Amino acid sequence: xxxxxxxxxxxxxxxxxxxxxxxxxxxxxxxxxxxxxxxxxxxxxxxxxxxxxxxxxxxxxxxxxxxxxxxxxxxxxxxxxxxxxxxxxxxxxxxxxxxxxxxxxxxxxxxxxxxxxxxxxxxxxxxxxxxxxxxxxxxxxxxxxxxxxxxxxxxxxxxxxxxxxxxxxxxxxxxxxxxxxxxxxxxxxxxxxxxxxxxxxxxxxxxxxxxxxxxxxxxxxxxxxxxxxxxxxxxxxxxxxxxxxxxxxxxxxxxxxxxxxxxxxxxxxxxxxxxxxxxxxxxxxxxxxxxxxxxxxxxxxxxxxxxxxxxxxxxxxxxxxxxxxxxxxxxxxxxxxxxxxxxxxxxxxxxxxxxxxxxxxxxxxxxxxxxxxxxxxxxxxxxxxxxxxxxxxxxxxxxxxxxxxxxxxxxxxxxxxxxxxxxxxxxxxxxxxxxxxxxxxxxxxxxxxxxxxxxxxxxxxxxxxxxxxxxxxxxxxxxxxxxxxxxxxxxxxxxxxxxxxxxxxxxxxxxxxxxxxxxxxxxxxxxxxxxxxxxxxxxxxxxxxxxxxxxxxxxxxxxxxxxxxxxxxxxxxxxxxxx
Ligand code: GLU
Numbered sequence: 001x002x003x004x005x006x007x008x009x010x011x012x013x014x015x016x017x018x019x020x021x022x023x024x025x026x027x028x029x030x031x032x033x034x035x036x037x038x039x040x041x042x043x044x045x046x047x048x049x050x051x052x053x054x055x056x057x058x059x060x061x062x063x064x065x066x067x068x069x070x071x072x073x074x075x076x077x078x079x080x081x082x083x084x085x086x087x088x089x090x091x092x093x094x095x096x097x098x099x100x101x102x103x104x105x106x107x108x109x110x111x112x113x114x115x116x117x118x119x120x121x122x123x124x125x126x127x128x129x130x131x132x133x134x135x136x137x138x139x140x141x142x143x144x145x146x147x148x149x150x151x152x153x154x155x156x157x158x159x160x161x162x163x164x165x166x167x168x169x170x171x172x173x174x175x176x177x178x179x180x181x182x183x184x185x186x187x188x189x190x191x192x193x194x195x196x197x198x199x200x201x202x203x204x205x206x207x208x209x210x211x212x213x214x215x216x217x218x219x220x221x222x223x224x225x226x227x228x229x230x231x232x233x234x235x236x237x238x239x240x241x242x243x244x245x246x247x248x249x250x251x252x253x254x255x256x257x258x259x260x261x262x263x264x265x266x267x268x269x270x271x272x273x274x275x276x277x278x279x280x281x282x283x284x285x286x287x288x289x290x291x292x293x294x295x296x297x298x299x300x301x302x303x304x305x306x307x308x309x310x311x312x313x314x315x316x317x318x319x320x321x322x323x324x325x326x327x328x329x330x331x332x333x334x335x336x337x338x339x340x341x342x343x344x345x346x347x348x349x350x351x352x353x354x355x356x357x358x359x360x361x362x363x364x365x366x367x368x369x370x371x372x373x374x375x376x377x378x379x380x381x382x383x384x385x386x387x388x389x390x391x392x393x394x395x396x397x398x399x400x401x402x403x404x405x406x407x408x409x410x411x412x413x414x415x416x417x418x419x420x421x422x423x424x425x426x427x428x429x430x431x432x433x434x435x436x437x438x439x440x441x442x443x444x445x446x447x448x449x450x451x452x453x454x455x456x457x458x459x460x461x462x463x464x465x466x467x468x469x470x471x472x473x474x475x476x477x478x479x480x481x482x483x484x485x486x487x488x489x490x491x492x493x494x495x496x497x498x499x500x501x502x503x504x505x506x507x508x509x510x511x512x513x514x515x516x517x518x519x520x521x522x523x524x525x526x527x528x529x530x531x532x533x534x535x536x537x538x539x540x541x542x543x544x545x546x547x548x549x550x551x552x553x554x555x556x557x558x559x560x561x562x563x564x565x566x567x568x569x570x571x572x573x574x575x576x577x578x579x
Contacts, residue, residue: 026217027053028573031183033528034549036573040508041566043578048072049555049566050402051087051574054179055079058170059404060577068161069404069412070098074152076402077416078171078229082222083179085422085432086188087400087484087553090232090240091249092418092434093147095291095465097278098155099477101409106469107158108278108291111151112460113144113436114271118262121444123437123455130442138196140253140261142435143424144461146240148416151273153237159410168233175226175430178219184573186216194422200256202427225430241268245429252428281356283309286478286501287471292352294459296342297415297466297490299355303334304494306361307368313502318513319530321537327498328518328543329368331491332376335520338490340378340388343452344460348388350452354381372542376520388452398422399484401467403557405477405564405578411557413480415465415489436461466493470501479507481556483569488524491517492552500558507558508567508576515550522546 029036041047048059059076063069073096081089088094093113099106115123123141124131136142156164189197190213198204206222207214214220231239239245246268253261279298280289283305290298307330316322337355345352354360360381367373380386399417418424418434426433439461444454453462464487470479479500483492492515499510514529523543525531527550535545553572558565566576 027180028182031573035570038508038512038568038570040506041576041578042562043564043566045579046407047405047557047564047566047576047578048076048402049557049568049574049576050076050080051400051553051555051572052080052083052182053573053575054083054174055402056575056577060579061170062162062167063406064579066161067406068159068408069406069410070152070155070159071162071167072404072406073402073412073414074156074167075170076404077148077152077414078168079174080400080402080416081431082171082175082225083182084185084400086185086193087398087421088416088418089431090148091146091423091428091431092416093144093436094151094414094416095295095297095463095467096151096155096412096414097289097291097467097469098159099411099469100159101411101477104475106278106289108276109151109155110274110276110291110294110460111147112294112463113147113434114267115144115437115440115455115457115459115461116261116263116267117457118264119437119455119457121454121456124440124442133438134195135259136442137420137435137438138199138425139256139259140263140424140426141259142437143253143261143263143426143433144436145263145267145271146434147271147273149232149237149240150271154273154275164236165233168229172226172229172233175222175229178221181214181216181218181220182573183216186214188421189213194420194425196425197422198425200426203422203425203432206427222430228429228431241271248428249433252426252433256426279352279356281306284501285473288468288497289471290466290468293342293345293350294461295463295465296338297464297493299342299352300334300338300490301466301468301494302356303337303361304330304490305497306356306358307333307365308498310365311368313498318499318503318505319534321534321541324516324523324534324538325372325541325543326368327495327516328523329373331518332373332520333364333367333379334490336376336378337381339520341381341384341452343462347456347459348452349385351381351383354383357382370541387449399465399553401482401484401553401555403480403482403555405480405557405559409477411469411477411480413467413469413482415467415482415484417465417484439463464489466490468493468497470497477559479556479558481554484553485551487519488517488550488552491515491519492554496554496556506567507556507565511554511556511567512570515552517550524548524550526550
């Protein structure tokens with residue numbers, strides 16, 4: 001009798017535990033106006049901040065077991081692929097920074113998608129004209145060779161502690177048992193955030209079961225994805241880049257009706273993630289480090305910070321005309337350089353050192369005056385090729401960022417993307433494929449001069465993704481941050497760092513602070529927030545202002561004297577948690 005009771009009790013508590021994992025109860029707070037309440041997370045030992053509570057909790061379980069930051073990151077990414085499929089996953093690409101606390105060594109990794117070898121610089125032109133962006137993104141044409149799996153495996157080989165296959169268990173279980181569709185995903189399907197979603201068979205069946213949009217709150221299973229994960233768990237990255245999964249990707253890309261692509265199995269088999277030198281600069285007493293080309297994120301965030309370093313922002317209120325004005329002017333100058341010089345440095349000469357050169361930026365900062373400067377021209381940084389033409393490539397909000405600190409103080413900061421929400425809308429083996437190649441310039445030249453970010457075979461499109469880390473003067477990791485948001489990512493990340501460093505905010509306050517951004521055009525103010533009240537004051541000094549939705553997804557961790565503090569963006573449904 002006693003024994004049966006114990007057994008029964010164990011069974012009940014086990015099923016409570018698993019039902020918790022498989023989400024039989026409501027998982028998400030109300031997301032009515034597109035914002036949820038977020039409170040500062042505090043911890044002593046370790047922490048995860050990501051765009052979804054399932055992912056954050058799964059990551060914490062790995063850290064609890066003694067996993068390193070990359071171990072937890074693999075679990076977080078795989079769970080995100082399942083529960084936030086619109087934003088990132090193994091069908092996409094990513095950039096990351098790893099801080100090895102014992103050896104005090106920072107590494108950065110490039111898992112960006114590559115153009116297939118058959119792609120030409122006119123990939124996005126038809127009859128001599130640039131394609132419509134919305135038509136270009138759907139189907140196979142814009143699918144780059146995915147980089148996430150190769151990158152995670154590379155970092156795991158260097159810094160992983162737990163076995164690779166163990167890191168797949170949570171995502172497999174959740175995919176088989178079911179998870180709750182988040183309000184963010186439900187709304188993105190319902191609102192047709194990507195108008196092409198449903199055009200291709202597998203995503204139609206998955207996101208529109210019985211012909212109806214998958215609704216928030218539904219418990220959903222993804223057994224195909226579970227099978228895919230089982231294979232990669234068993235075979236490693238090879239199980240993704242070679243064999244049936246690779247073949248399925250290539251077939252789906254080339255068979256996409258109306259807009260097929262050009263990928264081959266050789267493109268898949270030859271993909272390699274690359275470890276590259278991080279891009280660092282001093283900002284006051286701190287060292288800030290980001291990712292170099294092919295993302296523009298590291299260099300452009302650093303430019304904004306350095307252009308503002310001598311402006312003593314702390315003397316102004318964060319939400320003031322003065323602060324927004326200065327931030328917008330720095331943004332204009334930095335984005336002008338970004339548009340002209342930044343692309344994949346494996347293919348074009350990117351003057352990385354010149355673009356973050358102290359004296360060059362000191363000169364550029366002199367262009368910031370009391371009135372708006374109008375459209376900024378790119379400067380001529382040391383060692384630059386001044387003949388490049390400005391590149392334009394619109395980016396839409398999707399993507400995800402997560403930050404992790406483990407028990408040993410190692411850190412991982414990763415931004416991961418399939419580009420547009422739902423990527424190319426082509427789904428294979430339970431996951432979506434990216435449309436990252438639309439981050440290339442559609443035009444290949446202007447006035448006879450080449451555009452640095454034009455399509456070339458095997459090249460990686462320029463990105464804005466900006467995973468960052470900040471170190472204090474003793475070389476201690478004190479902050480990890482990053483965000484989605486297309487090319488506005490750069491503004492979001494720079495502004496959040498200034499919130500913490502200049503305005504002494506905690507990381508949650510800095511993330512929640514209403515946004516103002518400028519990408520060398522209008523000064524955008526976040527609608528339905530106090531930032532909108534800056535409009536008149538900014539217009540009075542010459543700004544063209546647009547009040548609009550500014551959908552960041554900042555997820556950061558800060559180490560203070562009291563311990564770890566984490567923040568999650570109220571504009572998404574994520575969570576920061578630690579122990
Ligand atoms: N594709 C963009 C990039 O690589 C990110 C898109 C987004 O954040 O929505 O910069």
